[in-house]
Amino acid sequence: MAGADLKLLGTDYQIWKKKQRREAGQYYLLCLVGIFCFFAIWQIAVTAGLANERLLPSPLQVFETIIEKFYQKEPDGNTMLVNICASLQVALSGFLLAVVIGIPLGLVMGWFRLAEAFFRPIFELVRPVPPIAWIPLVVVWFGIGLQAKALIIFFSAFVPCVINSYTGIQLTNRTYINVARTFGASETEIFRKVGIPSSLPMVFAGVRVALGNSWSTLVAAEMLAATAGLGYMIQQGRTLARPDLVIAGMVVIGAIGAVLSGILSYIEKRLIKGQKNESN
Amino acid sequence: MERDNREVKVRTENLTKQFGDLLVLDNISFDVKKNEFLCVVGPTGCGKTTFLNCLTKIYTPSKGEIYIDGEPADPKRHNISFVFQEPSAFPWLTVRENLEFGLGVKKVDKKEIKSRVDKILDLMGLKDVENAYPRELSVSVEQRIIIGRSFVMQPDLLLMDEPYGQMDIKMRFYLEDEVIRLWKELGSTVIFITHNIEEAVYLAERVLILTNKPTTVKESLKIDLPHPRNIADPKFIQYRNYITEAIKWW
Ligand SMILES: Nc1ncnc2c1ncn2[C@@H]1O[C@H](COP(=O)(O)OP(=O)(O)OP(=O)(O)O)[C@@H](O)[C@H]1O
Numbered sequence: 318m319a320g321a322d323l324k325l326l327g328t329d330y331q332i333w334k335k336k337q338r339r340e341a342g343q344y345y346l347l348c349l350v351g352i353f354c355f356f357a358i359w360q361i362a363v364t365a366g367l368a369n370e371r372l373l374p375s376p377l378q379v380f381e382t383i384i385e386k387f388y389q390k391e392p393d394g395n396t397m398l399v400n401i402c403a404s405l406q407v408a409l410s411g412f413l414l415a416v417v418i419g420i421p422l423g424l425v426m427g428w429f430r431l432a433e434a435f436f437r438p439i440f441e442l443v444r445p446v447p448p449i450a451w452i453p454l455v456v457v458w459f460g461i462g463l464q465a466k467a468l469i470i471f472f473s474a475f476v477p478c479v480i481n482s483y484t485g486i487q488l489t490n491r492t493y494i495n496v497a498r499t500f501g502a503s504e505t506e507i508f509r510k511v512g513i514p515s516s517l518p519m520v521f522a523g524v525r526v527a528l529g530n531s532w533s534t535l536v537a538a539e540m541l542a543a544t545a546g547l548g549y550m551i552q553q554g555r556t557l558a559r560p561d562l563v564i565a566g567m568v569v570i571g572a573i574g575a576v577l578s579g580i581l582s583y584i585e586k587r588l589i590k591g592q593k594n595e596s597n
Numbered sequence: 598m599e600r601d602n603r604e605v606k607v608r609t610e611n612l613t614k615q616f617g618d619l620l621v622l623d624n625i626s627f628d629v630k631k632n633e634f635l636c637v638v639g640p641t642g643c644g645k646t647t648f649l650n651c652l653t654k655i656y657t658p659s660k661g662e663i664y665i666d667g668e669p670a671d672p673k674r675h676n677i678s679f680v681f682q683e684p685s686a687f688p689w690l691t692v693r694e695n696l697e698f699g700l701g702v703k704k705v706d707k708k709e710i711k712s713r714v715d716k717i718l719d720l721m722g723l724k725d726v727e728n729a730y731p732r733e734l735s736v737s738v739e740q741r742i743i744i745g746r747s748f749v750m751q752p753d754l755l756l757m758d759e760p761y762g763q764m765d766i767k768m769r770f771y772l773e774d775e776v777i778r779l780w781k782e783l784g785s786t787v788i789f790i791t792h793n794i795e796e797a798v799y800l801a802e803r804v805l806i807l808t809n810k811p812t813t814v815k816e817s818l819k820i821d822l823p824h825p826r827n828i829a830d831p832k833f834i835q836y837r838n839y840i841t842e843a844i845k846w847w
Pocket residue numbers: 616621639640641642643644645646647648682
């Protein structure tokens with residue numbers, strides 16, 4: 318008798334899934350339209366003379382500069398690809414280091430009371446120091462190479478990784494913990510099978526902030542006498558009064574930032590199915 | 598009252614639980630026999646959930662002790678399943694993975710897990726949504742996942758805290774018969790908490806009626822009717838009215 322009702326459930330679910338896929342399509346279309354409008358307005362503003370072309374080059378001109386930079390070393394001495402690789406290397410090493418150290422630290426701190434007592438005060442002391450303030454010390458310790466720059470990025474990415482993992486795992490629903498406990502799970506098993514998965518959405522939100530921080534601290538880190546990198550290219554553009562080069566650098570930084578964030582979203586989607594409220 | 602010669606499964610001795618100044622369970626003692634189906638009814642906030650939490654070591658009793666098979670209750674040693682009052686399906690696991698969870702903790706072997714889970718998916722009508730996540734389903738379906746998750750353990754002791762509160766009548770009747778079937782088939786001991794007196798009379802071999810806080814056992818009433826029961830049977834109605842009368846004083 319109840320069997321018939323139970324069958325219905327499945328088809329409802331399939332229909333709902335289909336509808337969701339269609340809505341996702343519409344969403345991405347609107348994203349593209351938004352980006353297009355942004356550049357169109359910019360272009361119109363410049364061609365119509367609303368903005369001075371010497372100070373604000375048009376998007377088409379910036380686009381030209383970007384393409385040009387892919388095969389031309391002038392004026393900063395590196396092709397675009399070299400600059401991008403240099404920046405990615407700095408930003409990603411700092412960022413990954415922060416993720417690898419920060420997340421486990423936050424999770425352990427949020428779950429085990431003794432670990433919290435030990436680490437929390439140190440962390441609270443370090444936390445309010447702005448990443449840039451580390452620059453002089455870092456230069457003394459490590460000079461001005463990759464290590465030094467990566468370390469500054471690390472400081473900017475570390476804090477959100479720790480805080481979000483810490484808060485995320487502390488918010489674990491007590492009932493879920495009790496379910497595992499009544500099945501006879503050990504404390505470490507509960508940490509692994511309940512605490513960590515339930516904290517993942519928060520952890521990922523932290524990683525997202527960390528990634529944004531890493532990428533935006535890049536320009537500051539590359540002020541440390543770099544010889545390549547997008548931040549360095551922007552610096553050169555400023556010195557040489559080439560706003561198109563500056564904006565080209567900004568656009569590339571923005572675009573790569575978006576790509577990285579997209580990659581992160583992809584990983585996030587694969588890893589934390591079921592915990593995002595996708596429906597509303 | 599009739600004598601019950603079965604072995605004692607759960608022995609509650611002088612159980613007292615206080616939260617600060619609030620005395621909730623006041624020196625309660627009772628036994629649950631092996632393979633018995635016990636329903637517990639009592640006013641809201643009288644400590645029914647607290648009792649189950651003491652039984653599963655989520656709370657520590659202020660005084661007294663609960664024994665399972667003569668040993669102090671311990672979920673690590675005893676095969677207990679607990680259907681919590683609040684929704685408790687793990688949102689990060691699919692329906693199938695939720696059902697597998699407890700078996701994984703108990704280190705049951707893979708093949709056995711698969712065959713047991715398949716059977717329960719069929720039984721609970723969850724086959725079509727086995728790869729869905731709980732959030733994508735309705736509350737009553739989520740509750741079915743939770744009930745399935747505890748049935749699949751083939752528990753020695755099954756604790757259910759108002760499991761059918763969210764269900765429509767049809768589903769409820771269906772699952773009431775299912776829990777009876779499971780109980781008979783596995784020979785488990787069941788402690789079933791409910792607010793619904795008809796449900797209690799329909800299911801229980803014995804109904805434990807609790808008082809208001811500070812809580813003691815008001816009465817232990819044997820329901821002497823064979824399963825499956827008929828809710829229109831005059832004897833059934835008599836039991837139902839009797840319990841309703843007994844709790845008018847809440
Ligand atoms: N962890 C706790 N800390 C303090 N007080 C608590 C705690 N858990 C329960 N209580 C109190 O103990 C009393 C009994 O709660 P309990 O949840 O066991 O009642 P219940 O019989 O299950 O009620 P319901 O029928 O609403 O489910 C309540 O007054 C509640 O406020």
